[in-house]
Amino acid sequence: MPHCKRHQLVLLSACPGCGTGFRTPVLWEDDQCEHCHLHFYKMAVYQQPSQQTQRSLRHC
Numbered sequence: 001m002p003h004c005k006r007h008q009l010v011l012l013s014a015c016p017g018c019g020t021g022f023r024t025p026v027l028w029e030d031d032q033c034e035h036c037h038l039h040f041y042k043m044a045v046y047q048q049p050s051q052q053t054q055r056s057l058r059h060c
């Protein structure tokens with residue numbers, strides 16, 4: 001799964017509120033889902049640590 005290398009979180013490919021897929025980031029205009037208007041910053045709670053991070057935490 002694609003993940004953020006800086007934050008080690010799995011990237012969301014669709015809105016967790018309505019399931020609508022995201023368009024290319026350059027086309028984002030309002031920092032929210034185009035369909036249900038859930039703001040991107042509110043979606044952060046739905047992101048999970050990447051598998052790489054989970055593996056390293058198990059070894060601690």
